[in-house]
Amino acid sequence: MNAPRQPAPATALSERPAVSASFELPPLSLYVHIPWCVKKCPYCDFNSHAAGPSLPEEAYVDALLADLEAEREQAQGRPLRSIFFGGGTPSLFSAKALGRFLDGAQQRLSFSEDIEITLEANPGTFEQAKFTAYRQLGINRLSIGIQSFQDSKLKALGRIHDGGEAVRAADMARAAGFDNFNLDLMHGLPEQTLEEALADLHLAIAQQPSHLSWYQLTMEPNTQFWSQPPSLPEDDILWDIQEAGQALLAEQGYAQYETSAYARPQRQARHNLNYWTFGDFIGIGAGAHGKLSHADGRIQRTWKTRLPKDYLASAQRQQAGARWLDAQELPFEFLMNALRLSDGVPSSLFSQRTGLPLAHLDAARQRAEQQGLLNPDPQRLQASPRGQLFLNDLLQLFL
Template identity: 55%
Template sequence: MTLPPLALYIHIPWCVRKCPYCDFNSHNAPDALPQREYVEALLADLDRDLPLAQGRPLRSIFFGGGTPSLFSPDSIARILDGANARLAFAPGIEVTMETNPGTVEHGDFAAYRRAGVNRLSFGVQSFDDAALKRIGRIHDAQQAERAIKRAQDDGLNNLNLDLMYALPQQTLDGALADIDKALAFDTPHLSHYQLTLEPNTQFAANPPPLPDEDSAWDMQEACQARIAAAGFGHYEVSAYARAGGESAHNLNYWHFGDYLGIGAGAHGKYSSIDESGALQVWRRWKVRAPRGYLEHAKSERVIGGDDPVAVEQLPFEFMLNGLRLTGGIPLTDFHATTGLGSDAIRPQVEEALRRGWLAPQSDRLQPTESGQRFLNDLITLFLPEKGGET
């Protein structure tokens, strides 16, 4: 057994204002962000996780949030310089930073690029001002368009635009108009996903008027066709890319690679090989509250949990990621990242084939069109058996 590739996730937990649909670990920013203190905490956190890397270089780095662009380019540079002093960066490493179009001033993009960021993910969500207001975003369409153009002018062309559909009161024409606006920027990557009501959010407590299920499906199909006609490949459930524009960091997740997670509430997944050569998969996460994270960053108490994944749970964990890829995932990846043989999933695969959810391939696990539509049901087949049922 060999260890899978390694990535790094860095969580910046603050936003100008938390969106009513958001269930991420994000918090309204204080008047003065503790940037220096938090950078020191992140690097102390990384020091504690270094043994988990086991000499592997980082293939990708992702700054998520929250809104990482609330941190200055100097702070981002200190984090990246500190990471590179501790871990090797693979040649051509992808370094992504999420950004809100309403929080970046002109000139910052060039500075972020000099800091080491080479990919941006813009949380646009919509180019319609009324739609943005209904979902509680702090930017308007003009700010989004201006920010994207400024990033491109500053030499950051590896961009992802995040768009949502089935927004409150949205029509099919409105959803397609958002796609057309996004395509006009000629970015290499688009993310397009449905607004859902997540537990413990403002929208869950007070649901807005959303399009019905049939309307949402019509939007999804029409938008997919429009994106495909523009030359994008639909390579993951909600991700589209021109050739070579796929997200390296997200592909590592979907291929069940390893990743260190540092920052308040950050989650990581890592693998180890014992003396007998058996592979064990672990999940580690950090203290969720920013104040608690800062308080405990230099002690073991910053680790909220560090648990092995049960062997019987591994097929489900693997499929939860790999089956999101529309082209599927090689069967050899299952053994390489779980340590299990194909016999461990043979009954579930046969059942998925019987239902028409997997393509009949001997060396690859690939969802059919029906499997993509009923993806949650397909993945659920791989849950550990309970009482004789799957």
């Protein structure tokens, strides 16, 4: 999933223009963070923590439901279109615990009839009976953290599974009744060659996932790899991997619809599409973030207590912090998501989601078009091929 930016200190809501008549409350999703992993990977900068000999499932589900109870009014009558269990490794939790949470969630919020419910899982945590039980709960999509099928690369990444377990995980997902699953795969791994990267991609495609998240390994602050960086491929090799991999995925019927997301027809990740089109999401669990719109056009970012022990102990776990976005921030906040989409978004969506008139973008939009970073289509906000390569440069024009 695409995590929101880290929150800035809370600020007073600045005066904003009158809300556009086209503003409407966006679709609503729910993100549930389960922060425990078997072990912390050296490249990971997510809020994840090594699990002890036992997990506090009952207490954590109680905390999640209390958190959701405090947030339920934010739904403002909207049904949930998607739920995403992220982590960490949510598949460490039992089907019983996740079932109790889903039952409690449905008592508090309505679910769309065709709701997408995704669970992140890692090879090495797969058990056939458990995953069959997950499917019976109504969880209808898996996101499996493969990263590589090559044992040497997996060892370098600190993963707990091997290539054989990765293949078996996809087999077990299908056997459990999941016809909609994503494989997470990295490229640009330590000392990786073009041939090795393409071998990984070929093997991933052979598992016939409905969706692939294929992205380059990056060095993030506050990780082991940041302080002790491995030897990564040079830029020309990375470029060759990117070009050859994109061509292979297109040839095999996986359309790139976002910077690092590729899907079979009608299998785009609905939950992530809601992020990228500036939809709303309630975030619950340790360190979870949320984004919520209000009927008067105000938009708020929220975040929860980060450490699991504090989240479990806190009587005020429902909100560690919140801030209102002011009008000057909204163009960047909207576009840093929307312009990740290969096809962009209809221009009208800007006013629908932000409450600002489209004219608010005119000056920056003209500069972006003149620099060849934005397609000159008045009906769409879409990065040009050059803009997709230099997305940060494009977004800077809207700050």
